[in-house]
Amino acid sequence: MTDKNPTIGSSVSLPKSELDNLLANLRKMGFQTIGPCLQDESIVYKGVQGLKDLPQGIQSEQLPSSYRLIQSGKPRYFDFIPGSHSWKQLLFPPRHTLFTVVKDGSWQFKENEDQEQSYALIGVRACELAAIHVQDKVFLRSDFSDPVYRKRREGLFILAVNCLDPDATCFCTSMGTGPKHTTGFDLCITELDEVFLVEIGSELGRSLIADRNFDFPSAFVQTAANQAIEHANESILRRLDTSDLPGLLMENLDADQWTDVGKRCLACANCTQVCPTCFCWDATDRVDILGKSSVRERIWDSCFNPKFSYVVGGNTRPNIRSRYRQWLTHKLGAWQGQFGVLGCVGCGRCITWCPAGIDLTAEVEAIRAEVKA
Amino acid sequence: MLPLDEIHSALHKVPWFNGLTVEHFNKIASLARLRQVKAGTIFFREGDRQDYVYIVLEGRVSLDIFVPHHGKVRFYTAEPYDVFGWSSVTPGMRQRTAGAEAVLESTVACFDAESLRQLAENDHDFGYLLMRRLANVVASRLMVTRLQLIDMFAGPVETVND
Amino acid sequence: MTILQQNPSLPTAVYPDKLLLPLWAEIVRVIPEAEGVTTLQLKFVDPQVQELYHFEPGQFNMLYIPGCGEAAISMSSDRESAAGLIVHTIRQIGNLTRAAARLKIGDLVGIRGPFGTSWPLETIQGMDVVIACGGIGLPPLRGAINKIIRDRTRYGKVTLLYGARTPRDLLYQSEYETWQKAGLDLQVTVDRGDENWTGRVGVVPMWFYHFKVDPHKTAVLTCGPEIMMRFVIYEALARRIPPANIYISLERNMKCGQGACGHCQQGPYFICKDGPIFPFSTLENIFNVEEY
Numbered sequence: 004m005t006d007k008n009p010t011i012g013s014s015v016s017l018p019k020s021e022l023d024n025l026l027a028n029l030r031k032m033g034f035q036t037i038g039p040c041l042q043d044e045s046i047v048y049k050g051v052q053g054l055k056d057l058p059q060g061i062q063s064e065q066l067p068s069s070y071r072l073i074q075s076g077k078p079r080y081f082d083f084i085p086g087s088h089s090w091k092q093l094l095f096p097p098r099h100t101l102f103t104v105v106k107d108g109s110w111q112f113k114e115n116e117d118q119e120q121s122y123a124l125i126g127v128r129a130c131e132l133a134a135i136h137v138q139d140k141v142f143l144r145s146d147f148s149d150p151v152y153r154k155r156r157e158g159l160f161i162l163a164v165n166c167l168d169p170d171a172t173c174f175c176t177s178m179g180t181g182p183k184h185t186t187g188f189d190l191c192i193t194e195l196d197e198v199f200l201v202e203i204g205s206e207l208g209r210s211l212i213a214d215r216n217f218d219f220p221s222a223f224v225q226t227a228a229n230q231a232i233e234h235a236n237e238s239i240l241r242r243l244d245t246s247d248l249p250g251l252l253m254e255n256l257d258a259d260q261w262t263d264v265g266k267r268c269l270a271c272a273n274c275t276q277v278c279p280t281c282f283c284w285d286a287t288d289r290v291d292i293l294g295k296s297s298v299r300e301r302i303w304d305s306c307f308n309p310k311f312s313y314v315v316g317g318n319t320r321p322n323i324r325s326r327y328r329q330w331l332t333h334k335l336g337a338w339q340g341q342f343g344v345l346g347c348v349g350c351g352r353c354i355t356w357c358p359a360g361i362d363l364t365a366e367v368e369a370i371r372a373e374v375k376a
Numbered sequence: 377m378l379p380l381d382e383i384h385s386a387l388h389k390v391p392w393f394n395g396l397t398v399e400h401f402n403k404i405a406s407l408a409r410l411r412q413v414k415a416g417t418i419f420f421r422e423g424d425r426q427d428y429v430y431i432v433l434e435g436r437v438s439l440d441i442f443v444p445h446h447g448k449v450r451f452y453t454a455e456p457y458d459v460f461g462w463s464s465v466t467p468g469m470r471q472r473t474a475g476a477e478a479v480l481e482s483t484v485a486c487f488d489a490e491s492l493r494q495l496a497e498n499d500h501d502f503g504y505l506l507m508r509r510l511a512n513v514v515a516s517r518l519m520v521t522r523l524q525l526i527d528m529f530a531g532p533v534e535t536v537n538d
Numbered sequence: 539m540t541i542l543q544q545n546p547s548l549p550t551a552v553y554p555d556k557l558l559l560p561l562w563a564e565i566v567r568v569i570p571e572a573e574g575v576t577t578l579q580l581k582f583v584d585p586q587v588q589e590l591y592h593f594e595p596g597q598f599n600m601l602y603i604p605g606c607g608e609a610a611i612s613m614s615s616d617r618e619s620a621a622g623l624i625v626h627t628i629r630q631i632g633n634l635t636r637a638a639a640r641l642k643i644g645d646l647v648g649i650r651g652p653f654g655t656s657w658p659l660e661t662i663q664g665m666d667v668v669i670a671c672g673g674i675g676l677p678p679l680r681g682a683i684n685k686i687i688r689d690r691t692r693y694g695k696v697t698l699l700y701g702a703r704t705p706r707d708l709l710y711q712s713e714y715e716t717w718q719k720a721g722l723d724l725q726v727t728v729d730r731g732d733e734n735w736t737g738r739v740g741v742v743p744m745w746f747y748h749f750k751v752d753p754h755k756t757a758v759l760t761c762g763p764e765i766m767m768r769f770v771i772y773e774a775l776a777r778r779i780p781p782a783n784i785y786i787s788l789e790r791n792m793k794c795g796q797g798a799c800g801h802c803q804q805g806p807y808f809i810c811k812d813g814p815i816f817p818f819s820t821l822e823n824i825f826n827v828e829e830y
Binding site: 101102104106109110112114141142146147148149150151199219227253256271281283284285287288290297299301304306310311312313314315319320321322325328329332333336340341371372 | 554555556557558559562604607608629631632639648693739741749763789790791793794796797798799800801804805806808824827828829830
């Protein structure tokens with residue numbers, strides 16, 4: 004314990020082992036600490052106790068339709084780029100019981116008591132935080148506020164991490180979302196070999212750091228961190244030109260490119276599952292065999308699903324071409340008018356996890372080229 | 377046979393006639409007869425060899441086809457200023473492919489189609505105007521038929537969950 | 539109080555803090571309208587909700603049949619004409635609507651709503667009104683028709699064009715005379731008629747050929763199969779009626795009714811909250827894009 008007083012906006016140098024104590028403190032406060040773990044040759048988000056659960060010495064390599072992890076041998080805990088999981092699954096759970104109806108004479112409701120979930124997200128990347136901010140605009144509005152999302156969002160603790168080793172599918176720089184965090188976190192880590200450089204973003208973050216064995220960072224540490232961030236910035240080569248969006252897509256609904264991508268796309272819905280901003284959902288009833296009770300659930304849905312746009316008398320989007328077009332013109336087009344921002348944060352998950360290797364940045368470029376010709 | 381000026385004034389109510397030259401109007405008016413009929417009056421039946429073309433002035437005339445197990449199916453009603461029996465004007469069609477029945481008390485103008493065809497043959501200017509009008513009638517009838525064919529009010533073919 | 543006042547002039551039956559939890563309503567009357575079409579008249583179980591609940595014609599409720607799910611069903615009348623009851627005319631086209639048709643007096647149904655935009659009855663005051671609808675497209679307009687009749691002098695010529703497949707499918711026939719007596723020019727047509735039918739046989743859009751409209755002061759309200767609406771719009775535009783004066787009611791797959799689940803989108807619009815009633819001018823660019 005030191006008697007130095009860190010301030011919000013300042014940075015401290017934290018020995019890595021102190022992270023264990025910090026997470027323990029969070030748990031004492033009632034948070035569930037959720038972070039990245041190595042599982043099934045990928046990175047998943049689940050409960051983490053401390054450093055021992057984090058993927059030490061792991062780096063990732065991503066290409067369209069490819070995600071690989073390799074041992075780097077480095078003493079780093081956050082060198083990888085996250086996998087198919089995103090924080091969306093905690094704030095907007097894939098399955099959620101809304102209520103039960105039981106027939107006791109007549110039908111009655113039994114509400115689902117939504118347990119208090121206080122999450123501490125460990126290792127949030129800049130694109131992921133940007134995605135949370137996009138989903139805030141979707142789920143928390145003046146005309147409609149999702150109670151499930153709201154309860155989880157209000158108590159959220161965010162321990163952010165600056166990406167230092169972006170992968171080939173990342174394009175956060177084009178969307179203005181990264182790789183460096185700017186705001187919206189409680190704590191933000193830039194990891195060096197020996198220590199964590201931790202920027203304090205909130206009062207809660209400050210109080211957690213104040214209890215730890217920290218140091219004010221040396222010039223060496225600061226410089227090394229800045230250089231690493233600079234290097235990360237420059238290593239992102241994939242680009243999405245957004246200067247003519249949303250118009251480029253919204254005004255070219257009849258482009259040949261849609262037919263082209265429609266032939267390649269399998270409508271597997273992977274992209275919508277892994278995308279941290281996609282928000283479509285469905286509600287289903289599960290009736291027991293006696294017909295005396297029914298559970299109503301909210302589940303994730305996808306505009307690629309065949310029945311997604313079924314109406315009486317037919318389906319308004321019966322072909323994959325029209326469904327892919329719907330997804331992309333919504334994500335990079337209609338979203339802007341609906342929520343004031345584009346729906347894409349440049350995380351690249353859709354490119355990596357598409358089994359057909361479809362790259363939306365290439366699709367946009369192809370449409371641009373077709374329109375200019 | 378009603379007096380000529382009564383026929384003339386009745387025909388002048390139909391917009392198309394007002395676009396004709398006086399000469400053309402008089403020619404076609406000379407072929408016209410007015411008929412006032414009660415509801416239920418049949419103008420012609422399927423299969424009839426009958427050679428008139430009609431314009432409804434008042435009332436309603438239904439066109440129908442007899443379909444086994446369905447009875448008489450009315451597939452179109454001609455309202456005031458609608459033409460029916462127009463196939464007489466085209467070369468070739470001489471047998472009626474549908475029936476025409478007044479479903480309300482109606483007044484119609486009927487034209488002997490043979491004379492009309494002669495008129496068109498002898499005076500190509502008039503013939504052109506006649507055929508142009510006919511093309512419009514057929515076009516509008518085709519549009520209606522297509523929409524009926526699409527059967528837009530029918531339920532979906534497959535059963536799915538809502 | 540369970541009502542959320544999202545809009546002070548439109549009290550709703552929605553729990554603000556519970557996602558998709560409906561309020562119970564009891565079936566008071568069941569009216570078979572035509573083959574495969576049934577009307578349910580409902581009353582909220584909570585008397586306070588029943589008293590305060592308010593909607594405008596054109597809006598819809600999400601009706602919840604326990605164990606089956608929810609469906610978006612338009613309000614099929616105004617409350618005044620229905621003695622305060624909530625009226626829904628439902629066409630049986632799937633599991634849920636078939637289950638709804640089997641319900642009996644006293645059964646409970648869940649309601650969330652009202653959602654969506656309404657027919658712009660105030661905006662079109664002083665104009666001639668052409669209401670062009672077909673099939674199950676008449677119920678969402680009945681509330682508007684009743685309101686226009688109650689305020690008849692505020693509108694010019696009012697024409698109601700209504701089409702159905704056969705004479706047996708015509709809805710609300712017992713009200714036609716009332717509407718005509720109240721000053722509506724009612725033109726009914728069927729796709730095909732039988733021996734006993736002496737009415738019109740044809741399609742609704744065809745009727746534009748038979749009467750003149752003043753494009754400067756005519757509003758068109760249309761609801762029905764999208765094909766019918768498309769041709770009604772063609773005919774209206776051909777007569778130079780401005781797109782902003784043509785109002786259409788769109789239908790898309792709706793799950794939440796609140797612009798949250800993403801299903802009902804067409805282009806940038808959520809049909810459940812930006813619609814279902816739109817002036818055609820806002821849809822011109824996207825309406826005829828195939829499979830959009």
